[in-house]
Amino acid sequence: VNTFGDKFRISLFGSSHGNLVGVFIEGLPPGIEIDVGQINLELSRRAPGQSKVTTDRKEIDNLIVETGLFNGKSSGEPFVAFVRNKDVDSSYYDEIKSTPRPGHADYPAFIKYKGSNDYRGGGQFSGRMTIGLVIAGSIAKQILSRIGVNIQAYTLEIGGIRADPILEYINSSFIYSTENIVRVANPESINLLVSEIEQAKEKGDSVGGIVQCEVQNLPVGVGEPIFDSIESRISHIVFSIPATKGVEFGSGFSAAKMHGSEHNDEYYFENNKIKTKTNNAGGILGGLSNGMPVVFRVAVKPTSSISKTQDTVNLEQLADSKLNVRGRHDPCIVPRVIPVLENATAIVILDLILMGNFLSDVI
Numbered sequence: 001v002n003t004f005g006d007k008f009r010i011s012l013f014g015s016s017h018g019n020l021v022g023v024f025i026e027g028l029p030p031g032i033e034i035d036v037g038q039i040n041l042e043l044s045r046r047a048p049g050q051s052k053v054t055t056d057r058k059e060i061d062n063l064i065v066e067t068g069l070f071n072g073k074s075s076g077e078p079f080v081a082f083v084r085n086k087d088v089d090s091s092y093y094d095e096i097k098s099t100p101r102p103g104h105a106d107y108p109a110f111i112k113y114k115g116s117n118d119y120r121g122g123g124q125f126s127g128r129m130t131i132g133l134v135i136a137g138s139i140a141k142q143i144l145s146r147i148g149v150n151i152q153a154y155t156l157e158i159g160g161i162r163a164d165p166i167l168e169y170i171n172s173s174f175i176y177s178t179e180n181i182v183r184v185a186n187p188e189s190i191n192l193l194v195s196e197i198e199q200a201k202e203k204g205d206s207v208g209g210i211v212q213c214e215v216q217n218l219p220v221g222v223g224e225p226i227f228d229s230i231e232s233r234i235s236h237i238v239f240s241i242p243a244t245k246g247v248e249f250g251s252g253f254s255a256a257k258m259h260g261s262e263h264n265d266e267y268y269f270e271n272n273k274i275k276t277k278t279n280n281a282g283g284i285l286g287g288l289s290n291g292m293p294v295v296f297r298v299a300v301k302p303t304s305s306i307s308k309t310q311d312t313v314n315l316e317q318l319a320d321s322k323l324n325v326r327g328r329h330d331p332c333i334v335p336r337v338i339p340v341l342e343n344a345t346a347i348v349i350l351d352l353i354l355m356g357n358f359l360s361d362v363i
């Protein structure tokens with residue numbers, strides 16, 4: 001099922017080399033001003049072909065809103081929007097239709113769909129499917145920003161090289177500035193990370209990395225125990241983003257090595273507000289927001305489509321085979337995951353906010 005969410009429900013449709021990709025949204029409260037320019041901006045942040053560290057596939061993803069918008073406001077109908085696929089070169093995919101790419105979804109999809117899946121560009125397993133997440137998420141982001149909730153993701157690591165964030169660069173336009181093609185929150189790390197990607201690319205290889213995401217100013221108590229805890233919902237959507245392999249909240253796996261006295265976040269008052277001195281919980285206790293920033297990290301694997309020769313099998317001849325993937329691919333997916341993750345997170349947070357009735361006084 002391609003549907004996600006409870007109150008703010010999204011269904012994705014389309015495929016990488018088909019006519020279009022988009023989203024069908026139900027549960028968008030009526031009468032909400034929606035800035036289509038803002039949706040296009042988020043789409044352009046996700047788009048390929050922006051720099052030497054992303055794929056050459058150049059697509060200007062122009063949004064078409066089919067229904068759900070009237071005089072600039074949500075009309076109460078389902079909101080249906082999509083972009084057309086234009087810069088599509090499917091010729092190469094005929095070659096690999098029976099030699100599955102190691103690391104991609106080609107082989108399990110071939111078996112599951114009995115060979116009738118649209119394999120061109122990875123079909124529904126393509127990174128292009130995240131366009132629907134970005135459209136829906138950018139609407140969610142707009143609504144959340146009206147209640148002061150802000151979501152920012154940035155690169156923490158590429159190819160094992162760390163770019164520790166500097167506070168002043170988080171929540172700043174620097175993450176998306178044209179010189180910062182790796183989307184770090186630390187200007188001194190840009191060149192190091194770029195050259196890591198370039199070196200891999202020169203060798204016909206790819207690299208992965210870690211993205212950190214923060215949700216600021218979330219009211220206390222957002223999240224629904226037990227199955228719709230913030231962690232469960234965020235993890236669910238994170239693993240719907242292709243190429244993600246892990247997620248950890250707050251201190252994450254390192255919590256296993258700490259004592260309770262170290263890990264507990266002690267409370268104190270600051271300007272009549274309750275805060276914690278540390279944020280090992282990543283802003284979540286019992287699945288509910290505790291008023292501190294929600295902080296989590298996502299592991300992104302190295303792109304599977306690489307031009308280095310690899311072993312594979314031929315599914316028609318039932319024999320071992322070799323493959324070096326051609327076509328246009330991201331040598332590192334991390335910079336493109338940043339806008340996708342922010343917008344996917346916004347979908348979850350808006351849904352939980354609607355489930356907990358936190359918007360009723362505002363809209």
Ligand SMILES: Cc1cc2nc3c(=O)[nH]c(=O)nc-3n(C[C@H](O)[C@H](O)[C@H](O)COP(=O)(O)O)c2cc1C
Nearest residue numbers: 104105125126127242243244303304305329330336
């Ligand atoms: C924005 C984005 C762009 C991507 N671009 C590529 C790409 O160019 N080449 C590729 O092999 N995989 C790319 N992927 C990842 C694949 O879609 C993904 O690895 C594949 O569907 C298998 O799914 P899995 O890695 O989650 O198991 C991209 C993912 C995202 C989110």
